[in-house]
Amino acid sequence: MRRVRTYPAPAALTADPQGVATHCPYCALQCGMWIRSTEHGVEISGRDFPTNRGQLCRKGWTAGELLDSAERLRIPLVRDSREEALRPATWDDALDRIADAFTGLQRAYGNDAVAIFGGGGLTNETAYLLGKFARVALKTRMIDYNGRFCMSAAATAMRKAFGLDRGLPFPLDDIAGTDLLILAGVNTAETMPVLVRHLDELRASGGRIVVIDPRRTPTAALADVVVQPVPGTDVALAYGLLFGAIRAGLTDGEFIAERTVGFADVRATAMGYWPERVELLTGVSVAQLDELIHELALARTTILLTGRGVEQQVHGSAAVLAYINLMLALGRIGRPYCGYGSVTGQGNGQGGREHGQKADQLPGYRRIDDPEARAHVAQVWGIAPGDLPGPGVDAVTLLTDPDTDVHGMLVIGSNPVVSAPNAQLAEKRLRSLDFLAVVDIVLSETAELADVVLPTTQWAEETGTMTNLEGRVLLRQKALDPPAGVLTDIEILHQLARRLGHASGFPTDSRQVFDELRQASRGGVADYSGIDYERIAAENGIFWPCSEPAGIGSPRLFLAGFATPDGRARFVDVAADLDADCPDAAFPFYLTTGRLMDHYQSGAQTRRIASLRRASPEPFAEVHTATARSLGISDGERVRIVTRQGSVILPARLTTTIREDTIFVPFHWGGSGRANTVTTNAVDSTCGMPAFKLTAARVEAVRE
Ligand SMILES: Nc1nc2c(c(=O)[nH]1)N[C@H]1C(S)=C(S)[C@@H](COP(=O)(O)OP(=O)(O)OC[C@H]3O[C@@H](n4cnc5c(=O)[nH]c(N)nc54)[C@H](O)[C@@H]3O)O[C@H]1N2
Ligand SMILES: Nc1nc2c(c(=O)[nH]1)N[C@H]1C(S)=C(S)[C@@H](COP(=O)(O)OP(=O)(O)OC[C@H]3O[C@@H](n4cnc5c(=O)[nH]c(N)nc54)[C@H](O)[C@@H]3O)O[C@H]1N2
Ligand code: SF4
Ligand SMILES: [Mo]
Numbered sequence: 001m002r003r004v005r006t007y008p009a010p011a012a013l014t015a016d017p018q019g020v021a022t023h024c025p026y027c028a029l030q031c032g033m034w035i036r037s038t039e040h041g042v043e044i045s046g047r048d049f050p051t052n053r054g055q056l057c058r059k060g061w062t063a064g065e066l067l068d069s070a071e072r073l074r075i076p077l078v079r080d081s082r083e084e085a086l087r088p089a090t091w092d093d094a095l096d097r098i099a100d101a102f103t104g105l106q107r108a109y110g111n112d113a114v115a116i117f118g119g120g121g122l123t124n125e126t127a128y129l130l131g132k133f134a135r136v137a138l139k140t141r142m143i144d145y146n147g148r149f150c151m152s153a154a155a156t157a158m159r160k161a162f163g164l165d166r167g168l169p170f171p172l173d174d175i176a177g178t179d180l181l182i183l184a185g186v187n188t189a190e191t192m193p194v195l196v197r198h199l200d201e202l203r204a205s206g207g208r209i210v211v212i213d214p215r216r217t218p219t220a221a222l223a224d225v226v227v228q229p230v231p232g233t234d235v236a237l238a239y240g241l242l243f244g245a246i247r248a249g250l251t252d253g254e255f256i257a258e259r260t261v262g263f264a265d266v267r268a269t270a271m272g273y274w275p276e277r278v279e280l281l282t283g284v285s286v287a288q289l290d291e292l293i294h295e296l297a298l299a300r301t302t303i304l305l306t307g308r309g310v311e312q313q314v315h316g317s318a319a320v321l322a323y324i325n326l327m328l329a330l331g332r333i334g335r336p337y338c339g340y341g342s343v344t345g346q347g348n349g350q351g352g353r354e355h356g357q358k359a360d361q362l363p364g365y366r367r368i369d370d371p372e373a374r375a376h377v378a379q380v381w382g383i384a385p386g387d388l389p390g391p392g393v394d395a396v397t398l399l400t401d402p403d404t405d406v407h408g409m410l411v412i413g414s415n416p417v418v419s420a421p422n423a424q425l426a427e428k429r430l431r432s433l434d435f436l437a438v439v440d441i442v443l444s445e446t447a448e449l450a451d452v453v454l455p456t457t458q459w460a461e462e463t464g465t466m467t468n469l470e471g472r473v474l475l476r477q478k479a480l481d482p483p484a485g486v487l488t489d490i491e492i493l494h495q496l497a498r499r500l501g502h503a504s505g506f507p508t509d510s511r512q513v514f515d516e517l518r519q520a521s522r523g524g525v526a527d528y529s530g531i532d533y534e535r536i537a538a539e540n541g542i543f544w545p546c547s548e549p550a551g552i553g554s555p556r557l558f559l560a561g562f563a564t565p566d567g568r569a570r571f572v573d574v575a576a577d578l579d580a581d582c583p584d585a586a587f588p589f590y591l592t593t594g595r596l597m598d599h600y601q602s603g604a605q606t607r608r609i610a611s612l613r614r615a616s617p618e619p620f621a622e623v624h625t626a627t628a629r630s631l632g633i634s635d636g637e638r639v640r641i642v643t644r645q646g647s648v649i650l651p652a653r654l655t656t657t658i659r660e661d662t663i664f665v666p667f668h669w670g671g672s673g674r675a676n677t678v679t680t681n682a683v684d685s686t687c688g689m690p691a692f693k694l695t696a697a698r699v700e701a702v703r704e
Contacts, residue, residue, distance in 0.1 A: 020479035025459035057193035073455035099499035115142035119413025120346035123464030131356025141389035148395035153316030154342030163563035167344035176201035180299035185309020189218035216657035235576035238322035240278030252331025262571035318574035334558035351467030359392035364524020394688030415602035421690035423676035472541035587696035599668035619673035
């Protein structure tokens with residue numbers, strides 16, 4: 001078996017002429033950075049960290065620009081009615097308004113009248129304190145966050161199959177040591193450009209790459225085999241591959257017998273996916289299926305990663321389970337250089353889902369309906385278990401359903417007016433609230449609707465921990481002072497809690513919050529109790545679970561057993577009934593949405609960075625040249641994309657890299673170019689994941 005290169009131990013992270021050791025504000029790779037303040041402004045350079053080895057992408061290099069941008073918020077904004085414009089206010093006035101409004105609404109309509117909507121970019125300390133703030137200070141069960149739009153399908157599937165959900169159950173470096181890497185619905189060359197160096201290493205040592213994506217993306221350019229399935233058909237494709245693997249004798253009987261349960265049913269279902277049928281369902285030809293089986297046969301070790309392409313579907317968690325079934329049948333999980341992982345997206349997409357900002361969760365990845373978990377956390381919080389609210393509702397319900405009890409909301413670390421599915425509905429719902437408060441660093445599209453907007457510090461101005469896609473807990477150190485008067489997220493929570501009658505319990509020092517988080521997570525699935533700031537810095541991060549203050553935690557999970565009661569992984573016999581928003585005569589195309597290299601998420605940050613805005617100034621619709629010809633559309637011409645939800649007008653960008661039946665629109669813009677004006681309302685009923693990747697659509701030329 002080929003081995004991964006080993007690297008020298010990291011330099012100490014303390015004061016260094018290169019500046020302060022910290023991490024990028026954006027994606028889950030959490031690349032290491034040096035940041036230094038000079039007379040010419042803030043200087044950022046790449047730092048040797050295991051995920052990036054000194055490299056940064058364009059977004060990382062330019063991240064400093066927003067720190068002193070004129071568009072940054074520096075003082076609170078308030079208004080007395082929605083007809084007025086927002087105007088500057090004192091912190092006391094702004095904070096009092098929020099506390100008074102929330103108290104009034106809760107008195108009138110009950111505790112669940114106030115909701116919190118958080119984000120996966122917030123530090124572990126903020127995410128933890130936010131969950132506590134909701135349950136203890138507001139006593140509401142209504143809290144959820146944008147990670148529901150991101151990781152819920154994979155998380156649900158991994159919990160079912162392995163008993164535990166950690167994006168990658170192995171360090172990123174392991175990728176370079178596998179024989180075969182399968183990337184399904186992941187466009188890492190654009191979404192985690194620095195990860196490409198791991199792919200280059202893999203190829204340099206003779207490993208092979210398969211990409212499964214309806215578009216021939218820049219990631220596909222790095223692959224040995226590329227297949228372009230019809231959007232939304234990964235369940236059928238994965239079963240088709242399992243059929244082929246069974247027929248070619250590739251399954252690992254010993255592994256199946258000793259380390260798994262439930263294969264018989266899955267095997268029986270897979271036998272219904274013979275190649276000709278799979279070709280009809282997925283558009284992947286019999287010859288291409290053979291090619292994929294051949295790749296599986298050549299490899300002794302395999303890593304399969306899914307991204308949002310597979311997961312943001314009505315059958316997202318089923319598709320993940322179908323790919324896991326394939327990997328379990330091959331015996332390529334829970335062994336060195338083998339495994340399944342889901343590429344976590346946001347900077348703290350992993351930690352953000354472990355410490356309680358999710359409707360059904362308590363810190364340490366505990367379930368809020370588990371009496372033992374409730375007792376433990378209530379004791380850490382100094383309240384009676386009976387005073388802890390129960391599970392709330394998922395993000396889509398929270399943001400769009402007018403029938404919940406919610407009358408007031410605090411949005412912190414998300415921009416749902418751009419990023420929520422069917423954003424028209426979310427926008428309407430947010431406008432209909434009696435009171436909306438937003439904490440952000442810029443006046444985002446969501447902040448524009450608020451009654452009170454609080455500015456907050458940026459990544460480089462506060463200390464806190466983040467948990468990257470590998471489950472590695474890392475330390476983002478404060479490098480710069482914030483603009484005068486701007487509070488951190490946890491200082492804001494402290495101020496609000498105090499006004500709601502909780503003078504203690506909401507510390508403003510991140511280390512103190514982390515120490516409490518360690519207690520609260522102790523004994524949970526995501527146990528952080530053995531982790532502290534010093535050891536994170538000394539070891540280049542610590543992998544959870546970690547209950548002992550020694551070592552680097554648990555970089556590789558499942559080698560000895562799975563996290564299920566009997567230690568065996570579960571095959572889950574998922575159905576593949578295609579009841580998604582299927583194209584028909586009126587809406588004949590598959591509309592899918594996703595990301596570009598230059599912009600991040602709702603674009604609130606990157607649209608305000610000059611070089612990124614120049615590189616990628618506006619949204620567009622990617623249309624196949626042949627499709628455009630048949631519709632009489634030329635390159636750059638404006639087209640109307642119509643779906644059952646609404647329509648948007650965008651310039652067409654013609655390409656031959658997309659399927660002829662598929663249209664792609666990036667979601668980084670609000671206003672008239674907002675992708676989510678047209679995306680479907682449909683969600684995966686098992687986890688609440690929106691089906692961002694498949695909406696039936698019509699395309700029309702716009703002729704003035
Ligand atoms: N530049 C940039 N980087 C980012 C982000 C960003 O906004 N911008 N966001 C971060 C976050 S939060 C996330 S979640 C990650 C997301 O990272 P990715 O998952 O890599 O990104 P997406 O573009 O959402 O989707 C990936 C691919 O899925 C494909 N796809 C669509 N439908 C299907 C399908 O039915 N099956 C399959 N197999 N593929 C399909 C799309 O064509 C697309 O190329 O990126 C992170 N990194
Ligand atoms: N059509 C379509 N829609 C999608 C997706 C898709 O693929 N297609 N992907 C979905 C996914 S995977 C995700 S993760 C979501 C993300 O969508 P959003 O949740 O909207 O993500 P961001 O744009 O990162 O929003 C973060 C907000 O918090 C602010 N912010 C940044 N740092 C801080 C901080 O430290 N504190 C506070 N208080 N605020 C801060 C930013 O300025 C920004 O306004 O979008 C989802 N929406
Ligand atoms: S790959 Fe992600 S973490 Fe690394 S520099 Fe780019 S945006 Fe930042
Ligand atoms: Mo995400």
